[in-house]
Amino acid sequence: MAETKSSKKKSIEVLTNLGEGIYNQIIKGENPYFTLPTRGISNIKYSEEKRMVTLGEGLSRRYFLNVGHVRKFTQTVAMAALSKELIESGKHTSLRSAFYQIRRTIPGTKIDVVDDQTETNKAIEDLEVITDLTREQLNINANKAGAVAGEVIVEDRDDIIDWSKMGSGGWAIPSNVEDLTFKKVDAKFVIYMEKQTIWDRLNEDKAWKKLGCVIIASQGQATRGIRRLLQRLYQEHKLPVYILTDFDPWGFYIYSAIKFGSIALAHAAEKLALPEARFMGLLADDIERYGLKRHLIKFKEVDQSRLQQMKKYDWFKNNKAWTAEFEKMEKLNAKVELDAFTAKGLSFMTEQYLPDKIKEKKFLD
Amino acid sequence: MEDIAEELAKKQRAISVTEFFEKNRHLLGFDNKQKALLTCVKEAVDNSLDACEELGYSEENKKEKVTLPEITVEVKAMSENYQMMNEKQNIAQMMVQKNVYSILYKGKTDTRQMRGGKAIFKFGDQEFTVSENNNKMEATVNGSQLSLKKTAPIFSIKVMDNGPGIPVSKMPDIFGRMLYGSKFQSMKQGRGQQGIGIHSAVLYSQLTTGKPATVVSKIKSAKRATMMKVQINITKNEPEVVEKGEVDFPYEHGTQVELEIEALYLAGSKGVDEYIRRTSLVNPSAMIHYTNPNGEKINYKRVSEELPKEATSIKPHPQGLEIGIFMRILKGSTERTLKGTLENELSRVSGAVADSTLKGVGLDPKMKATDVDRTQANSLLKALQSLDLMRPQTDCLSPIGVVELEKRLKLEFKPDFVKAVERKPEVYRGMPFQIEAAVAYGGNITNEKAVLLRYANKIPLLFDSSSCAITQSFLGVDYARYGIKVENRVPVGNMVFMVHLASVWVPYTNEGKVAVASYPVIVKEIKLALQEIVRNLSQFLSKKHKSNLFQERINLFDTYGVELAYSLSKLTKLEEKKIKAKIEGLLEKKKEEVEANVKESLSTNEVVSSKIASDADSAEEGPGETE
Numbered sequence: 001m002a003e004t005k006s007s008k009k010k011s012i013e014v015l016t017n018l019g020e021g022i023y024n025q026i027i028k029g030e031n032p033y034f035t036l037p038t039r040g041i042s043n044i045k046y047s048e049e050k051r052m053v054t055l056g057e058g059l060s061r062r063y064f065l066n067v068g069h070v071r072k073f074t075q076t077v078a079m080a081a082l083s084k085e086l087i088e089s090g091k092h093t094s095l096r097s098a099f100y101q102i103r104r105t106i107p108g109t110k111i112d113v114v115d116d117q118t119e120t121n122k123a124i125e126d127l128e129v130i131t132d133l134t135r136e137q138l139n140i141n142a143n144k145a146g147a148v149a150g151e152v153i154v155e156d157r158d159d160i161i162d163w164s165k166m167g168s169g170g171w172a173i174p175s176n177v178e179d180l181t182f183k184k185v186d187a188k189f190v191i192y193m194e195k196q197t198i199w200d201r202l203n204e205d206k207a208w209k210k211l212g213c214v215i216i217a218s219q220g221q222a223t224r225g226i227r228r229l230l231q232r233l234y235q236e237h238k239l240p241v242y243i244l245t246d247f248d249p250w251g252f253y254i255y256s257a258i259k260f261g262s263i264a265l266a267h268a269a270e271k272l273a274l275p276e277a278r279f280m281g282l283l284a285d286d287i288e289r290y291g292l293k294r295h296l297i298k299f300k301e302v303d304q305s306r307l308q309q310m311k312k313y314d315w316f317k318n319n320k321a322w323t324a325e326f327e328k329m330e331k332l333n334a335k336v337e338l339d340a341f342t343a344k345g346l347s348f349m350t351e352q353y354l355p356d357k358i359k360e361k362k363f364l365d
Numbered sequence: 366m367e368d369i370a371e372e373l374a375k376k377q378r379a380i381s382v383t384e385f386f387e388k389n390r391h392l393l394g395f396d397n398k399q400k401a402l403l404t405c406v407k408e409a410v411d412n413s414l415d416a417c418e419e420l421g422y423s424e425e426n427k428k429e430k431v432t433l434p435e436i437t438v439e440v441k442a443m444s445e446n447y448q449m450m451n452e453k454q455n456i457a458q459m460m461v462q463k464n465v466y467s468i469l470y471k472g473k474t475d476t477r478q479m480r481g482g483k484a485i486f487k488f489g490d491q492e493f494t495v496s497e498n499n500n501k502m503e504a505t506v507n508g509s510q511l512s513l514k515k516t517a518p519i520f521s522i523k524v525m526d527n528g529p530g531i532p533v534s535k536m537p538d539i540f541g542r543m544l545y546g547s548k549f550q551s552m553k554q555g556r557g558q559q560g561i562g563i564h565s566a567v568l569y570s571q572l573t574t575g576k577p578a579t580v581v582s583k584i585k586s587a588k589r590a591t592m593m594k595v596q597i598n599i600t601k602n603e604p605e606v607v608e609k610g611e612v613d614f615p616y617e618h619g620t621q622v623e624l625e626i627e628a629l630y631l632a633g634s635k636g637v638d639e640y641i642r643r644t645s646l647v648n649p650s651a652m653i654h655y656t657n658p659n660g661e662k663i664n665y666k667r668v669s670e671e672l673p674k675e676a677t678s679i680k681p682h683p684q685g686l687e688i689g690i691f692m693r694i695l696k697g698s699t700e701r702t703l704k705g706t707l708e709n710e711l712s713r714v715s716g717a718v719a720d721s722t723l724k725g726v727g728l729d730p731k732m733k734a735t736d737v738d739r740t741q742a743n744s745l746l747k748a749l750q751s752l753d754l755m756r757p758q759t760d761c762l763s764p765i766g767v768v769e770l771e772k773r774l775k776l777e778f779k780p781d782f783v784k785a786v787e788r789k790p791e792v793y794r795g796m797p798f799q800i801e802a803a804v805a806y807g808g809n810i811t812n813e814k815a816v817l818l819r820y821a822n823k824i825p826l827l828f829d830s831s832s833c834a835i836t837q838s839f840l841g842v843d844y845a846r847y848g849i850k851v852e853n854r855v856p857v858g859n860m861v862f863m864v865h866l867a868s869v870w871v872p873y874t875n876e877g878k879v880a881v882a883s884y885p886v887i888v889k890e891i892k893l894a895l896q897e898i899v900r901n902l903s904q905f906l907s908k909k910h911k912s913n914l915f916q917e918r919i920n921l922f923d924t925y926g927v928e929l930a931y932s933l934s935k936l937t938k939l940e941e942k943k944i945k946a947k948i949e950g951l952l953e954k955k956k957e958e959v960e961a962n963v964k965e966s967l968s969t970n971e972v973v974s975s976k977i978a979s980d981a982d983s984a985e986e987g988p989g990e991t992e
Contacts, residue, residue, distance in 0.1 A: 019936025022929075026947045029954045064929065065955055067918055074925045074932070081935035106928050113928055 008087055011138065014131045015084040022064075022077065032064040032073075036129045037267060044266050046314035051275035053261040053315070055129075062126075075123040076130065078102050078113055083127065086139035092176065095121060098140050129267040134178075135224070141175035146226045147196070148173055149203050150214030151186035163214065170203060173216070175225040177232065185237045187214045191280070191354070192230060193244040194220060194254045198338050198349070205350035211358065214239065222258055224265070227272045230258065234276055241274060242363060247282035248335035249306040252325075255279045260315045278363035281353070284328035287336055290353065295340035299333045321364050383599045385543075386568055392876040393565050398517045399635070401573075402440070402628035403827070405566040406637050409524035409622050410438060411556040411824065412563055414648060416528030416620065421672045423529075433667060434651035435527045435616075440637055442658045443519040446627055449493070449504055449511045456506065459495065460519050460574065468493055469575035472599075519574055520628045520658065525621035530584035533591045540567050540578050540622070541595040541604020553678035554762050554822055554869050564597065566624055571596050573627035577607045582620040590614035630658045635827050641665070643818055643825035646777060647865060649673075649769035668772040676763035679869060682712040682756075683749035684795025688739070691746050695734040703737060704730035712795075713755045722748050759790030759797040762867045765823065767801070770863075774805045778861065781807030781909070784901040788894050793884040798868035800887075802894035804902050806860045815856040818863040819881075821871040826879055833880035835864045838891035847903035860902070864891055918959050922952055 018034070025032040037043065038058035045056040064073045082101050086093055093101060099120040105112050114120050124135055135142070147170030152163045157179065163171050174180075191213055193199055199217030202208070208215045214233065218226050233239045243258060245251030259277040261269035287293055299307075307329060316322045329335075341348045357363070390396055394404035417434035424431045444462035448455045457470040467476040470488045477484040479497060486493040493511075495504045504511040531539060543564050567578040583590035594608040614621075632638055641655045645665035650672050653665040681690065698706040707719040714722075723730045726744045728737070737745070770785040785803035792798070810816075819826040819835040830836045839862065840854040850857040872882040881887065926948040934941035952959075 016936055019933050023933055023937055023939065023944065023947070026944070026951050029951060031955065031958070032951075064925070065922055065951075065959065067921065070922060070925045074928050077929055077932040077936070081932040084936055106924055108927070109924050111924055 007137070011087050011131075011133055012084060014133060015080050015087075018080055018131060019077070031066075033061045034073075034076075034130050035059050035061050036126060039125075039129070039267065041263070044263050046260070050269075050273075051260065051315070052269045052273035053263060053266050054269045055266050072123070072126070075102070075114055075119055076126045079120065079123040079127050080131075083138040083140065092139045092141050094141055094175075095124070098124065125267065134268060134271050136176040136178045136228070142223055142225060145175075145223050146173045146216060146218040147171065147199055147203075148214060148216045148229070149199075150190075150208040151212070152182065152214055153184040155181040155183055164209070168200070168203065170199070170215075170217075173223075173225050173229055175223065177225050177229045180229075180232075182232075182236060185233075185239070186212070187239060188212045189240040189242060189358075190214045190216060190230060190233050191242050191244055192216045192218075192222065192226070192258065192277075193338070194218065194222075194246070194251060195338060198244070201342070201346070202350060202354075205347045207350040207354065210350060211354060221254060224268075224272060227258055227274070230277070231272065231274050234274060241277045242280040242357075243277055244280050244338065245282070246335060246337045247284070247287065247329070248337075249303055249310055249329070251282075252279075252310060253306070256310070256313070256315070278365055280357050280363050282336055282338060283362075283364065284325060284332065286353075287332075290341070290344065292336050292340050295336055295343065296332065296334035297336065299335065303335060304330075304333065319365075325364065383568075383572065386565065386572070393569075394877070395565075395569055398627060398629040399631050400828075401569060401626060402520060402522075402630060403635070403637055403640055405522050405569065405624055405626055405628075406438065406440065406524070407640060407824075408563045408566045409522065409624075410436065410641070410644060412622075413524055413526035413528060413620070414644075414651060414823075415556050417526055417651070418672060418675075420529040420618075422675045425672070425675070431672060432527060433670065433672070434648065435654075436651060437523075437525040437654045438641060439521075439523040439656045440630065440658050441521045441523075441656075442630065443521045443625060446516050446518050447502075448514045448516050449506070450514060451506070451509065451511055456511070457493065458516075458575075459504070459513070462519075466495055467575075468495075472571075472575060474575040517627045517629050519625055520630065521623060521625050523621065523623045525581075525615075525619065527616040527619040530587070530590075530618040530620055531580075531582040532584060533582075533587075536580055536582060536591065536593050537595055537604035537606055540564060540580050540593075541597050541606075543568065543597065543602050554676040554867055556822055556824055563622065566626075567595065568597050568599070570624040570626045571599075574625045576625040577605075579623040580620070581612055581614060581623075583614040583616070583618050585618045638663075640825055640827060642777075643820075643827075644823075646773055646818070646863065647765050647770075647820050647823045647825075649765065649773045666776060668776055669766070669769045673763050673766055673769070676867075676869075677761045679757055679761045679797070680710055680712040682795035683714065683746065683752070683754060684757075684792075685870065686711075686746060686750070686795070688743055688746060692739060692742055695737050695742060698734040700734060702731045703728060703734045706734035707749075711749075712757045714749065718752065718754070722752065756792050757795060757797055759792065759799070761869060762790055762797060762799045764799055764801050764867050765865055770801065770803050774803055774861075774863075778805045778810050779808040780805035780810065782902060782905040784898045784905075786894050786897045788890050791886055791890050793868075793872065793886045796868055796870045796872070798866060798871075798887065798890075800890040800894045801865040801867070802891070802898050803863045804860055804898045806858065806902060806905070810859040810861055812859055812861075813857065814852060815858060815860045815862055818861065820863065820865040821873075821881055822867055823865070826881070828879040829874070829877065830880070832874050834883040834887050835866065835881055835891060837883055838888045839864065839895060841888070842892055842895045842899060844899060847899045848907060849899065849903060856899075862895070862898075864894070866891075915960050919952060919956070922959070923949075926952065 022032045037055040038060045039055065043056040043058035045054055047054050062069045062073050064070055079102060082098060096117060099114060099117040102120055103112060103114050124140055127138060128135055148163055149166055149170040150163045154161050156174065160183065161171055196217050196219050199215055202215050216226060216230065230241050234241050243255040245254050258274055260275065261273035265272060307326060310316060311326050341353060386393065395401045413436050414434055421431045421433065444460045447459040449457040449459055457468055460467045464479040465476060466479060466484050467474055468486045470491065473488060475486040475488065477486055482498060483494065483496045491506060493504065493506050495502065502513060504513055540563060570576055570578060577594040577596035579592065579594050581590050581592045589611045590613065592610045592612045593606050596605050596607055598605050630637065638657050641653060645651065645653045649669040650667060652667040655663045681694065694710055695706060698710060700706040700709055704716065704719045704723060707714050708716050720730055726748050728741060728745060764787055767785045767787050771783050774780065774783045783803065783805045785801065788800040790797050790799040817836060817839050819833060826833065844851045844856045866881055866887065872884060874880040874882045927945065930941050930945040930948055933944050
């Protein structure tokens with residue numbers, strides 16, 4: 001799904017229409033506004049059918065002639081103008097740079113259009129929902145983070161990249177993966193892990209070669225680039241995606257965000273969520289089975305309360321397997337890190353744990 | 366004042382005037398040297414205003430052209446002042462003005478010029494020498510060394526008016542006899558009730574500098590004005606004319622008094638400058654030219670070409686009578702019978718009422734009023750006061766006038782808002798009184814909290830604010846109810862309040878006559894007057910707040926409009942200027958809507974108009990999202 005001339009043209013058209021729409025309202029003597037889905041928590045819904053966290057039907061209008069709206073209204077239009085310029089000149093900018101590009105003092109006043117990056121970040125999110133274009137389509141990138149290795153060859157801006165020949169560091173996943181073209185995909189599935197240290201371990205073991213998979217890591221929450229890459233590998237090449245995290249509420253939430261989407265990014269759920277992702281561990285049963293009991297780390301209060309929150313999520317509360325898993329965790333009142341496997345031998349995960357999982361297909365959905 | 370007069374009359378033979386003065390300094394307003402300056406100015410100015418008005422009313426009655434008051438006040442620092450002391454005590458006083466030296470010794474003054482660095486003064490067998498070498502001053506008496514101690518400087522006070530003038534024959538008594546003119550108190554609103562009289566200022570001048578008062582006066586029929594230097598013979602309480610002559614006078618008629626006194630000049634809310642300013646505020650028909658000791662000339666303009674309504678005298682109403690005054694009415698009565706005295710010299714006492722009351726206390730209606738003794742008078746007065754008599758007539762008062770007051774405040778403060786109100790006359794203890802109140806807001810008023818100006822019978826009250834009924838009423842108003850912020854019960858904001866109590870008899874808290882006593886009906890009237898002006902002020906402020914808010918909003922949209930035009934021109938490729946013009950057109954068109962929003966948000970106390978749905982942006986964020 002390379003960036004085609006038409007998609008670029010479409011983005012420009014959408015942004016131009018937005019500007020012209022506002023201009024027409026002005027000359028008609030109407031209070032200019034645009035409509036956007038309400039992003040309040042009240043309008044966040046879990047869709048059973050789509051199996052993702054999405055925005056509800058709630059719409060709100062943002063007006064220019066409204067004391068409470070005027071600043072955000074102006075910021076959003078300023079962001080649209082910046083985005084249009086970027087697309088036209090074929091350049092990309094980061095969230096941080098976007099802030100600096102918008103930030104200027106309104107002539108003849110002491111008012112800055114934006115005061116800090118949270119304002120531009122919000123403006124970008126608003127622009128995404130108003131235009132139905134993703135941040136990537138608006139040529140605004142997040143920071144790149146994460147690494148990938150595996151038997152896949154891609155083309156990125158005229159360069160051919162072979163994920164199996166990227167050495168110890170792997171290939172750094174760009175923040176915008178929309179322009180990637182998959183040239184050759186030999187891998188059979190994808191393992192995504194939250195920890196760079198685990199990825200390094202598996203990469204040194206050439207686990208991706210032994211298991212015939214792609215290994216992808218982020219540090220902490222998966223970035224939008226990574227989520228989009230996982231989605232594309234699944235959608236375009238039917239590669240099952242398995243998630244590997246620590247046995248703790250935070251690890252589970254990383255799985256949850258990849259699979260169902262997140263509250264903060266509910267508006268982009270369709271482009272980011274991957275309901276077909278499966279959880280491969282760590283699970284409570286693994287602790288017993290692989291003798292990790294002595295590596296249990298006692299819960300802190302904050303861990304326990306996070307667990308209680310997650311139990312109540314719409315997408316978990318009716319899921320028997322997950323409910324059972326949460327209960328076991330609650331009972332244990334402790335967590336276990338993936339790194340504990342190295343106590344069994346450096347390559348225990350590559351040689352024992354992962355093959356077991358794949359063979360038994362014991363994944364949580 | 367009546368009590369002091371009575372007391373003095375009794376003791377006059379026993380003690381000297383000087384002693385009386387010394388003992389009663391605080392009551393006379395001479396307790397310290399700052400206050401002394403103010404008191405002297407005040408006595409002279411009050412006299413002048415009263416005299417001018419009296420002339421104006423008589424002209425009015427004769428249908429002649431009315432002379433409006435024009436008063437010139439000049440306060441000047443004259444000289445330095447030293448006390449001359451031997452080892453034991455202060456024996457004389459020396460005043461120095463450039464190279465003219467005066468010594469005041471035992472009530473006598475000798476003035477010399479310094480020649481060759483030395484001056485010699487003789488008082489009988491006492492010979493003083495003063496010499497100056499290298500700016501060092503030395504003094505001796507009969508050859509023995511004296512030490513010199515610098516004290517308060519000497520000020521000259523000059524007050525001139527265009528009043529009726531004083532006949533030559535009366536000039537000595539008015540200025541040179543203590544308590545002259547303090548005749549039986551008339552029941553009439555006037556400034557005179559306030560002070561102790563100009564003669565006490567003359568005495569103070571004499572005691573501190575040894576200088577007589579210089580009085581110049583001209584009545585209309587005289588060709589030239591008469592100048593007299595008057596002092597008080599303090600052992601006999603008689604005037605002494607030291608010098609007399611004829612001089613020119615700038616007006617057809619009028620009086621000028623000049624005094625030299627030992628004093629301290631301070632600026633600020635309790636100084637002479639402020640006293641003059643406040644006096645001018647309640648005398649809209651007067652023109653006042655004032656020169657202060659710093660040589661600054663301030664002209665207070667006349668804003669009204671008409672004198673305030675004349676105050677008429679009324680007879681005392683039993684309800685407000687005190688025994689001392691009642692006794693004097695009885696003793697001074699020229700009526701043939703006691704019944705006649707009650708009927709004709711008191712207010713609202715009919716012949717029938719007099720008859721029955723006298724019978725009730727066992728007094729013969731036909732007896733002579735002068736024969737009633739104090740005990741009888743006491744029971745008679747109590748009986749009269751227990752009756753349900755008609756209230757006294759209240760048309761005898763002379764308020765400042767609402768229109769005049771507002772005009773004067775406008776001139777003074779150039780305020781954004783001014784409002785004056787006048788209450789109907791009321792009665793406390795048989796005494797008619799009337800309250801006027803005003804407020805000025807903004808303009809050149811810079812104080813952060815409201816300032817209260819108190820007045821009684823058009824005299825500014827500068828001292829003892831906390832025990833005054835006016836202050837207490839002022840602090841008792843619930844300003845918050847009118848949307849005005851308060852701090853320690855005082856409204857916050859650049860505003861000036863003024864309250865005037867006019868009465869035939871102002872009830873002061875004490876002989877100092879600086880604060881009004883808190884009679885419930887007086888407090889109630891003041892509060893009602895203040896509430897009315899505060900209600901008006903509040904309406905003005907909320908209107909102003911609305912228009913500010915409206916302007917702020919228009920400005921806000923205007924500001925963001927600049928940015929919007931810039932962004933839109935990038936999106937649409939249209940000219941930025943053109944878009945800006947269209948946005949301005951939109952704002953012009955939508956003004957009413959914005960205004961409506963302002964009104965709505967004010968009434969619902971919301972910042973954002975409730976008319977347009979506000980968007981909720983408080984989405985709960987997922988944890989640890991690395992975006």
